[in-house]
Amino acid sequence: MIVDEEILIKAINKWGKHAQLLMVLEEMSELQKEILKHINRGKDNLDEIIDETADVEIMLEQLKYIFGIHKNVAERIPVKLDKVKARLDN
Numbered sequence: 168m169i170v171d172e173e174i175l176i177k178a179i180n181k182w183g184k185h186a187q188l189l190m191v192l193e194e195m196s197e198l199q200k201e202i203l204k205h206i207n208r209g210k211d212n213l214d215e216i217i218d219e220t221a222d223v224e225i226m227l228e229q230l231k232y233i234f235g236i237h238k239n240v241a242e243r244i245p246v247k248l249d250k251v252k253a254r255l256d257n
């Protein structure tokens with residue numbers, strides 16, 4: 168885990184699962200917006216991209232905690248990477 172688990176639990180307990188799941192979407196949307204600004208307008212916004220990527224990673228950690236799927240996701244990642252590797256090798 169990249170984030171302090173105690174902070175994640177406190178955030179979920181304080182604001183609730185529903186609000187935190189909406190926050191996952193909000194932070195992903197903010198990252199999408201910065202990527203679009205970078206691509207479409209050639210904006211020099213690396214700092215914003217770093218900021219929003221950090222926000223998304225924190226919220227994805229909360230999402231995994233809310234659904235209790237940390238282990239499942241961790242197990243799925245190498246499977247997905249193998250699929251990418253297979254496509255690269257073709």
Ligand SMILES: [Mg+2]
Nearest residue numbers: 194197219222
């Ligand atoms: Mg943000």
